[in-house]
Amino acid sequence: MAGITGQGSLFPVERPGPHGFSYEAGFLSEAEEEGLLETIAHIAVRPLVFQGFEAKRKVKSFGYDYHFDSRTITQGRPISQAFAPLLEKVSAHLQLPVEDLKELLVTEYPPGSVINWHRDAPPFDVVIGVSLLSDCQFRFRPYAKSEQRRSNIIAVPVMRRSLYVIRGEARSEREHSIAPVQEKRYSLTLRTLKAI
Numbered sequence: 001m002a003g004i005t006g007q008g009s010l011f012p013v014e015r016p017g018p019h020g021f022s023y024e025a026g027f028l029s030e031a032e033e034e035g036l037l038e039t040i041a042h043i044a045v046r047p048l049v050f051q052g053f054e055a056k057r058k059v060k061s062f063g064y065d066y067h068f069d070s071r072t073i074t075q076g077r078p079i080s081q082a083f084a085p086l087l088e089k090v091s092a093h094l095q096l097p098v099e100d101l102k103e104l105l106v107t108e109y110p111p112g113s114v115i116n117w118h119r120d121a122p123p124f125d126v127v128i129g130v131s132l133l134s135d136c137q138f139r140f141r142p143y144a145k146s147e148q149r150r151s152n153i154i155a156v157p158v159m160r161r162s163l164y165v166i167r168g169e170a171r172s173e174r175e176h177s178i179a180p181v182q183e184k185r186y187s188l189t190l191r192t193l194k195a196i
């Protein structure tokens with residue numbers, strides 16, 4: 001039985017990542033990725049402004065808008081129908097009602113751009129990320145300042161066409177960030193809202 005139950009290589013190695021983080025490589029086909037990139041090409045993304053500073057990355061939100069400075073959300077423009085097939089696919093994959101996917105954020109990362117350490121806004125619940133065009137290095141660290149040692153950073157490669165989910169401990173007890181991207185990258189972030 002060696003090789004099946006032992007230290008064998010037949011079982012995939014568990015991906016690194018905190019509890020509550022899950023990852024699916026190749027969630028999108030190449031054709032689906034192409035279709036989404038085509039949709040995004042028609043969307044006017046705008047540099048994100050945070051406390052008066054313009055970030056390198058560009059965004060456009062649908063469903064709900066998050067206001068960085070007041071840390072609140074307000075209802076926004078409806079999610080474009082062009083994303084309906086993506087929402088359906090994510091909903092089926094995660095067994096989440098499609099109506100629960102309340103927000104969709106399109107982010108463009110020009111080469112060299114990042115997203116700094118943060119936890120997603122409190123009104124949102126589950127965070128789902130679909131990556132397009134290039135790979136990136138996703139990182140987690142504890143939210144608790146006293147535990148933010150370099151050795152507590154977990155780096156996870158996130159490839160184009162993959163899907164990740166951040167919930168549970170990864171959502172509430174950790175911050176995440178993305179190291180400077182080598183090549184232009186897009187992400188589509190879907191979020192549910194916390195029950196009120």
Ligand SMILES: O=C(O)CCC(=O)C(=O)O
Nearest residue numbers: 105107115120129187189
């Ligand atoms: O680009 C990504 O995959 C992450 C985006 C993110 O963390 C956010 O918008 O809160």
Ligand SMILES: [Fe+2]
Nearest residue numbers: 118119120176
């Ligand atoms: Fe985030």
